[in-house]
Amino acid sequence: MNALLLVAHGSRRSESNEEVAELAGRLAERAEGRFDIVKYAFLELATPSIPDGIEQCLQSGADSVSVLPYFLARGTHVVEDIPEQVAIKQKQYPDTDIHITPYLGTVAELPDVLLKLTE
Amino acid sequence: MNALLLVAHGSRRSESNEEVAELAGRLAERAEGRFDIVKYAFLELATPSIPDGIEQCLQSGADSVSVLPYFLARGTHVVEDIPEQVAIKQKQYPDTDIHITPYLGTVAELPDVLLKLTE
Numbered sequence: 001m002n003a004l005l006l007v008a009h010g011s012r013r014s015e016s017n018e019e020v021a022e023l024a025g026r027l028a029e030r031a032e033g034r035f036d037i038v039k040y041a042f043l044e045l046a047t048p049s050i051p052d053g054i055e056q057c058l059q060s061g062a063d064s065v066s067v068l069p070y071f072l073a074r075g076t077h078v079v080e081d082i083p084e085q086v087a088i089k090q091k092q093y094p095d096t097d098i099h100i101t102p103y104l105g106t107v108a109e110l111p112d113v114l115l116k117l118t119e
Numbered sequence: 120m121n122a123l124l125l126v127a128h129g130s131r132r133s134e135s136n137e138e139v140a141e142l143a144g145r146l147a148e149r150a151e152g153r154f155d156i157v158k159y160a161f162l163e164l165a166t167p168s169i170p171d172g173i174e175q176c177l178q179s180g181a182d183s184v185s186v187l188p189y190f191l192a193r194g195t196h197v198v199e200d201i202p203e204q205v206a207i208k209q210k211q212y213p214d215t216d217i218h219i220t221p222y223l224g225t226v227a228e229l230p231d232v233l234l235k236l237t238e
Contacts, residue, residue, distance in 0.1 A: 004237060008191070016192040023229060030230040034237070066237050072127070072189065072223075073135040101236045104191075109232055110142060111149040116228065117220045118123060118153070118185050 003037035003062035005053050007082060008070040010042030017046045020070065037062050043077055043085065050085035054098060058089075063096060065089075069103035078103050122156035122181035124172045126201060127189040129161030136165045139189065156181050162196055162204065169204035173217060177208075182215060184208075188222035197222050 006027060008020040020040050028038035037060045041053025048056065050067070057065045067086050071078050083100060090098050107113075125146060127139040139159050147157035156179045160172025167175060169186070176184045186205050190197050202219060209217050226232075 006233070011192060011194060013192075013194055016194055019192055019224060023224075027230045027233060031234060034234065068233060068236055070191065070233070072191065073130060073132075073138055075130060075132055075135055104233065104236065105138060105142075107232050107235055109235065111146045113226050113228055113232055114125070114146060114187060114189070114223065115150060115153065116226055117187055117223065 001036040001061045001063060002034070003039065003057035003060065003065045004031060004035040005050075005057055005065055005067045006038070006040040006070055007050055007053070007067055008040065008042055009077065010044045010046035012045055017042065023070075035066070043081055050082065051088045054086070054089040058093065058096065065096070065098045067098070067100045069100065071103045072105040074103065074105065120155040120180045120182060121153070122158065122176035122179065122184045123150060123154040124169075124176055124184055124186045125157070125159040125189055126169055126172070126186055127159065127161055128196065129163045129165035131164055136161065142189075154185070162200055169201065170207045173205070173208040177212065177215065184215070184217045186217070186219045188219065190222045191224040193222065193224065 006024045024040040037057055039056050041048050041050045054065055069078050069082055125143045143159040156176055158175050160167050160169045173184055188197050188201050
């Protein structure tokens with residue numbers, strides 16, 4: 001089974017974390033047929049952590065986990081912190097496909113998406 | 120003339136700020152016919168500031184400025200800080216249409232855009 005793990009920064013504001021949980025729910029609806037499991041995790045300030053989120057996917061039966069960084073810029077979080085957290089589980093489960101996808105800020109369609117906000 | 124001002128957080132990393140400048144360039148191409156002017160500004164840590172970005176739009180001949188928050192969560196930056204910065208120019212130019220659009224995190228198409236990253 002394929003799992004998608006949406007990884008956000010995490011906030012002290014519970015409302016921001018709930019926005020991520022809600023987005024993961026909408027993602028699950030749209031991902032039907034592509035991902036059997038959709039969960040979310042936070043880099044910091046909120047739970048579940050990234051390793052715990054990956055573990056949740058594996059416990060749900062995933063044999064492949066795509067970790068999707070919900071980040072706009074190619075900063076330290078994207079380049080170092082998320083890979084470090086994911087590596088913990090990659091080492092623990094060397095025979096499982098656990099990989100990181102490109103981050104949100106790289107999506108070619110961003111200009112069109114942004115223009116929708118001005119309609 | 121209509122102007123679109125993309126407002127990002129701003130980073131100490133110049134590469135992150137350049138990503139925003141580059142995105143504004145792509146936005147300008149896609150916005151043809153809708154916006155005559157497309158510029159960018161930063162809430163903090165980088166220039167131009169939001170008031171300076173709005174001023175640039177007006178000096179370029181804009182009589183309407185749409186300020187678009189390039190933010191994912193409805194946090195303090197979106198709810199308080201950006202409106203405060205925009206209000207400086209709204210007070211200075213009471214007869215000009217200077218308004219804030221919904222922020223990126225509200226776009227209904229986000230799940231589909233995120234799924235493209237997993238292809």
